[in-house]
Amino acid sequence: MPGHTLHTVLKSLLVGTALWCATADAVIFNLNNSANPRINIRVGAGGSNITEVAFTVPAGQIGDNNPITASGSVRIQVQIRASGANPLTGFLTVDSLSHPLENTDPGSSSSIPFSEISWTARDGDIPSGTFQDEIDQDIVSFQSSQRYRDFHTFSYANSLLIESGTYEGHVIYTWAVP
């Protein structure tokens, strides 16, 4: 019976092909996602250095409302890395309240609030703003995974009539994932 013979041959071929597909094992690779999220911040020179910004106000111009712009700019850079399995958001804040600008002359108790100082961003990635005399002033937030870098130029508003002298203080930037 030719039809039956053809049927049997085809059936054998079919079984053989199916068997071949089933036995063609392959070496399997499992790539386990072990990339822990990482964040990084650099302000100014980076490392343990504290970058200084200085304003010089001539004696006859104290409090005349003509802003004084510091020379140079400060690099501010933040990074946040995480896999797509666990995307994160980082928040950049600044504390401009805890360590105000204080007159370093002996016996003086004068101070200047940091709200007298503002900054202009070169690129706008980390936007321009003014210190608000707050412990955790929000500046910007970013989602993973990116690196953002900008250069800020600082300006002293010079709106206060203050005792002459040298005033020093510092602000602290914090880059964190809640």
Next chain:
Amino acid sequence: MGGSVKQYWLLLTTLMACNPVHAERLDDSLSTRQQFDVDLVWKERHNTENLDTRELNALIAQARDVEIRLNTAPYIGQRGRIYITLPLNIRGTADSSALRMSWTTNGLFSNGSLTAGNRVRLFEGEITERVMTDVFDITFEIDARQVYNNLRFEPIYDIELY
């Protein structure tokens, strides 16, 4: 009876269409290990300040001394080209094209690299061994932003005779 024959032909044609024309899949089940578990970690862990976005998000995993044994017994005395293919759809990533596999060997097969969904030649010439064996050092690299889970896949080996 005629209907059954037609159905078998259709099924057989469908099954054969699973493989490229004139290419036959090679069995690598003789390989000493059938599964490799490796960790994806950040490629750049230090001095990352000046990396671009691609470099910043690069993850790598390395598998060393991966012995691959291909059963080439049916092709002894014939000339063939052996290829490796990475499957197009890889579990654990939304964009398989983000995965690159590169390798070096001990010399029987060619060094090379490829991305998911693509095919690269490993060997060309006369098949003289019943089992062709080489040891691979493999590096996988993928963009972290495309990794949504652990990745799992199996490269496919096939041969074309000429």
